[in-house]
């Protein structure tokens with residue numbers, strides 16, 4: 001049967017409200033029970049749009065990148081379409097697609113998503129197109145796992161000793177590399193110290209990945225420089241003992257991430273934002289510190305990074321962390337206060353809704369990323385809106401269940 005319209009995607013694009021965008025409810029909506037009442041004035045900032053370069057997020061509650069270990073050879077599948085779409089359909093302002101390997105050996109596990117080949121673009125484009133239909137900003141985190149590569153996917157944790165993946169199961173134990181030949185711990189492969197040629201190839205791979213992200217239609221690219229993966233490994237003196245221009249001083253340890261940022265910025269369109277996720281501290285004496293993060297944020301801003309996404313840890317098993325609601329927010333707040341030329345996002349146990357609101361309202365971050373909360377409840381944006389008494393649009397398909405329970 002011929003479709004009713006030439007392009008049904010176009011049809012639904014025009015039909016859908018932008019779920020998650022604050023709207024003043026009509027009297028009819030209030031009377032019919034589809035809205036609780038008028039919005040608070042002023043509107044909580046977390047539900048105010050944020051424009052970065054040429055891209056506007058309709059709210060500041062964003063889905064944090066989360067590896068789903070659901071790919072073969074790096075390809076996006078129907079899982080990724082359904083998974084990322086659900087957040088867009090339910091109002092997330094920005095959805096950051098999980099860490100995607102810029103090289104095959106830059107994946108964490110054999111089941112990680114990839115963006116090292118042009119063949120990956122069509123599958124990603126399909127995910128982006130659907131998220132765009134619901135007005136979500138589509139981001140992708142581009143990543144290299146470094147010495148934490150060739151490990152088992154999350155679902156296999158605890159089923160084998162350690163985390164090493166072998167060649168028989170799709171791993172690349174002979175091609176794990178990092179700044180220095182120091183393993184994360186006994187459960188991970190010992191990396192080979194990277195040559196200057198390999199460092200150059202990685203930088204080019206990040207730029208090529210950004211070019212593919214643009215071809216797939218993404219609005220935002222985030223560099224993964226956190227959690228003990230390659231770029232973080234170069235930053236931290238705990239994992240980087242090099243004696244060449246990529247190791248030693250702060251300037252040398254930050255060289256790779258700056259070269260990557262600059263290379264990406266050269267190919268990534270001017271109107272599109274570039275983010276960088278950093279681990280703001282190693283939580284280990286003698287490691288990367290919050291003061292280092294401030295200094296790096298200043299340099300990255302000069303290289304064209306628009307937002308620093310402030311996570312922590314992941315580079316040393318000795319890390320002493322006491323996770324609690326909002327425990328990483330002070331790092332975002334410090335960067336925001338000391339480096340006004342860059343925006344910041346906060347992440348990590350951002351609950352309850354009032355903490356989400358206050359983090360942005362009180363200027364500790366420009367936006368928040370939420371991870372596990374969205375896995376528990378893909379409608380989290382709508383839930384937070386309700387809890388804060390803010391009326392937001394719902395997608396047309398779902399809006400009649402908004403407040404009525406009978």
Ligand SMILES: Cc1cc2nc3c(=O)[nH]c(=O)nc-3n(C[C@H](O)[C@H](O)[C@H](O)COP(=O)(O)O)c2cc1C
Pocket residue numbers: 064065066067068098099141224226227277311347348349350369370371372373
């Ligand atoms: C299953 C899972 C996968 C994750 N994968 C990534 C990833 O690909 N990139 C990243 O930067 N952080 C990753 N993280 C960390 C989250 O993005 C987030 O920073 C962390 O879960 C803390 O936020 P939350 O308390 O809101 O979950 C992952 C977390 C989880 C639970």
